Amino acid sequence: MKQYIRKYFYGDYGEGRNGAADISTGQAKQEWPLWEVFIRSRQGLDHKHVGSLHAADAQMAIENARDVYTRRMEGVSIWVVESKHIHASNPDEAESFYDPANDKVYRHPTFYDLPDAVKHM
Amino acid sequence: MNTIDLEKQFQDKIDREIRIEPRDWMPEKYRQTLIRQISQHAHSEIVGMLPEGNWITRAPSLRRKAILLAKVQDEGGHGLYLYSAAETLGITRDQMYEQLHSGKAKYSSIFNYPTLTWADMGAIGWLVDGAAIMNQVPLCRASYGPYARAMVRICKEESFHQRQGFELLLSLSKGNEAQRKMCQDAINRWWWPSIMMFGPTDDASPNSEQSMRWKIKRFSNDELRQKFVDMIAEQVKILGMTLPDPDLKWNEARGHYDFGAINWEEFWQVISGNGPCNKQRLDTRRKAWEDGAWVREAAAAHAAKKAARAQQHAA
Amino acid sequence: MYSPLIRYTLHLADNALIMGHRCSEWCGHGPVLEQDIALANLALDYVGTARNFYQYAAEMINAADPAQKATEDSLAYLRDAGDFYNNHIAELPNGDWAQTTLKEFFFSVYLQAVYRQLLNSADTQLAAIAEKALKEIDYHVRWSSEWVVRLGDGTEESKERLLKALDEVWLHTGELFASDDHDAQLIQENIAADLQLVYTHWRTTVEKVFEEATIAVPAPAKTAAWMGNGRKGIHTEHLGYILAEMQYLQRAYPGCEW
Numbered sequence: 001m002k003q004y005i006r007k008y009f010y011g012d013y014g015e016g017r018n019g020a021a022d023i024s025t026g027q028a029k030q031e032w033p034l035w036e037v038f039i040r041s042r043q044g045l046d047h048k049h050v051g052s053l054h055a056a057d058a059q060m061a062i063e064n065a066r067d068v069y070t071r072r073m074e075g076v077s078i079w080v081v082e083s084k085h086i087h088a089s090n091p092d093e094a095e096s097f098y099d100p101a102n103d104k105v106y107r108h109p110t111f112y113d114l115p116d117a118v119k120h121m
Numbered sequence: 122m123n124t125i126d127l128e129k130q131f132q133d134k135i136d137r138e139i140r141i142e143p144r145d146w147m148p149e150k151y152r153q154t155l156i157r158q159i160s161q162h163a164h165s166e167i168v169g170m171l172p173e174g175n176w177i178t179r180a181p182s183l184r185r186k187a188i189l190l191a192k193v194q195d196e197g198g199h200g201l202y203l204y205s206a207a208e209t210l211g212i213t214r215d216q217m218y219e220q221l222h223s224g225k226a227k228y229s230s231i232f233n234y235p236t237l238t239w240a241d242m243g244a245i246g247w248l249v250d251g252a253a254i255m256n257q258v259p260l261c262r263a264s265y266g267p268y269a270r271a272m273v274r275i276c277k278e279e280s281f282h283q284r285q286g287f288e289l290l291l292s293l294s295k296g297n298e299a300q301r302k303m304c305q306d307a308i309n310r311w312w313w314p315s316i317m318m319f320g321p322t323d324d325a326s327p328n329s330e331q332s333m334r335w336k337i338k339r340f341s342n343d344e345l346r347q348k349f350v351d352m353i354a355e356q357v358k359i360l361g362m363t364l365p366d367p368d369l370k371w372n373e374a375r376g377h378y379d380f381g382a383i384n385w386e387e388f389w390q391v392i393s394g395n396g397p398c399n400k401q402r403l404d405t406r407r408k409a410w411e412d413g414a415w416v417r418e419a420a421a422a423h424a425a426k427k428a429a430r431a432q433q434h435a436a
Numbered sequence: 437m438y439s440p441l442i443r444y445t446l447h448l449a450d451n452a453l454i455m456g457h458r459c460s461e462w463c464g465h466g467p468v469l470e471q472d473i474a475l476a477n478l479a480l481d482y483v484g485t486a487r488n489f490y491q492y493a494a495e496m497i498n499a500a501d502p503a504q505k506a507t508e509d510s511l512a513y514l515r516d517a518g519d520f521y522n523n524h525i526a527e528l529p530n531g532d533w534a535q536t537t538l539k540e541f542f543f544s545v546y547l548q549a550v551y552r553q554l555l556n557s558a559d560t561q562l563a564a565i566a567e568k569a570l571k572e573i574d575y576h577v578r579w580s581s582e583w584v585v586r587l588g589d590g591t592e593e594s595k596e597r598l599l600k601a602l603d604e605v606w607l608h609t610g611e612l613f614a615s616d617d618h619d620a621q622l623i624q625e626n627i628a629a630d631l632q633l634v635y636t637h638w639r640t641t642v643e644k645v646f647e648e649a650t651i652a653v654p655a656p657a658k659t660a661a662w663m664g665n666g667r668k669g670i671h672t673e674h675l676g677y678i679l680a681e682m683q684y685l686q687r688a689y690p691g692c693e694w
Binding site: 167170171174177178179180181182183184185186187190191193194197198200201204214239289292293295296297299300405408409410412413414415416417418419420422423426 | 464476490512513
């Protein structure tokens with residue numbers, strides 16, 4: 001008989017012990033929508049995606065973001081957008097999307113070999 | 122592309138330390154493993170609020186009160202970051218809650234022990250958070266992007282948790298007889314459960330190899346546990362206290378501390394529901410959730426009304 | 437006996453501490469994770485404000501009598517209920533989410549008006565503490581008034597619960613505006629907030645928010661002299677239990693450092 005000796009990892013008590021593997025159970029009723037949160041950490045910087053949260057409406061989403069994501073002075077401005085409104089590029093198309101930029105080296109300043117005498121360029 | 126090629130490509134990405142992102146192709150088993158691990162981790166944070174929350178209203182100074190409250194609140198935040206990371210894998214937070222409330226999902230067994238004295242707040246910070254941090258730091262490099270990012274944020278915030286715990290115990294150790302006794306007693310009760318937190322001992326298994334290969338995990342339970350024991354065995358001297366293990370001693374040849382046998386029966390009993398506080402903790406979580414149902418409905422209803430009025434106004 | 441200024445400072449401190457204590461009771465039990473975290477933030481604001489006021493009070497107490505050796509903790513943990521000067525509404529039980537948010541709404545709007553006046557207090561230390569606290573309390577007003585509106589204009593059940601909470605809490609709003617014997621003097625010296633003016637702001641704000649929440653504002657709550665008030669150290673039964681819990685370690689292990 002084949003003997004499996006199980007090895008467990010932190011936070012992973014295994015499916016054999018009724019771990020949470022099955023996600024097919026019950027549909028959530030009226031869960032507050034999911035929002036993506038973007039925070040500007042200080043003036044002059046871009047807003048950066050920091051995570052997500054649930055809120056009943058946009059106003060609450062901003063306040064929740066303030067309470068959840070800026071407890072340690074991480075931000076001076078918050079954007080929220082309902083997750084369902086985010087349109088993303090398809091990773092399957094990554095090759096046709098991003099690879100064509102590979103051979104356009106002439107777009108980069110290092111492509112051009114200039115004499116050292118030329119300053120400030 | 123067929124599945125075998127996809128899997129090969131996937132593994133190749135992992136091997137090259139390229140992070141997997143939510144919309145990337147991933148083996149179903151990888152997704153399931155992550156959902157299970159991240160949600161268990163999130164549940165541990167949320168349930169973990171309770172044993173310490175137990176002492177917020179009894180903290181013995183205003184400074185300690187503020188620290189403890191901020192710490193327990195952080196744990197709520199950490200649960201939230203983790204639930205968010207799991208949600209990118211196609212499960213909702215409500216579904217994860219349902220798994221927790223139904224007793225189907227597991228969480229760290231440590232939170233099924235009672236917090237009996239104020240010193241427990243120190244022991245939890247020092248030992249339990251210490252063990253957690255040791256486990257969590259490598260997770261900052263987990264192969265799944267949202268998980269790794271959540272862990273980076275968590276580790277950054279967590280760094281004060283262990284320090285405040287040790288500082289709390291240090292105050293007690295410098296206090297009077299009763300305080301020192303309280304301190305030693307808490308260490309005695311929390312030591313074994315905290316080294317159990319690293320999980321069962323390593324014996325090779327297909328399951329773990331897979332987790333390692335997928336770089337969801339990077340160190341084995343025993344490696345991390347040894348590291349933790351070595352660290353704590355030294356720190357406890359500063360407190361002038363002892364660890365409740367007669368077999369604990371430095372092994373020159375190994376360059377590590379040897380320690381006594383862990384009672385795995387206790388571990389599995391507590392994991393499977395027979396710990397001192399399992400029922401109490403779950404009942405509390407369920408009650409909070411059920412009592413909150415009308416609040417969540419009201420907010421959703423109000424948001425819907427407001428949106429309808431805005432639309433009417435625009436029309 | 438404490439001077440009127442010390443007593444007034446303790447009143448401000450006690451209000452923040454006791455309300456903060458109540459808010460902290462929610463930690464880990466909120467209706468949704470995000471709001472659990474939000475309420476803990478409110479609690480932390482209150483505890484922080486309380487510490488500032490206590491530290492100032494301790495400084496004044498020790499200056500008047502160096503034998504006293506008062507600290508923020510001796511003031512919070514070693515006075516009995518009769519020496520606490522917080523308002524009754526701060527000590528009321530949390531009840532459900534409706535009662536908690538409604539209490540916090542009434543209380544934070546009241547504090548908002550008090551702190552605004554204290555910005556111009558002749559006592560610069562009070563003014564400085566109020567300035568910091570006001571930024572926080574403005575957010576409390578925003579958070580709690582939005583919840584009052586959500587619950588009032590949410591579902592049938594939430595409205596019913598809000599009205600029930602109103603029934604519980606409204607009576608105690610009168611006590612917020614009951615004066616201490618020394619108020620007149622402190623107001624004359626331009627140190628304390630004038631509760632008449634506070635009331636005007638409070639009533640206007642409550643009317644505005646209740647209108648949005650589609651509920652009626654009851655007639656002003658009467659607080660008769662014989663009912664006593666927190667400013668004079670006369671409390672509801674609830675405060676004794678709060679202190680029994682809060683002060684237990686300091687009482688069981690006297691003289692310890694924690």
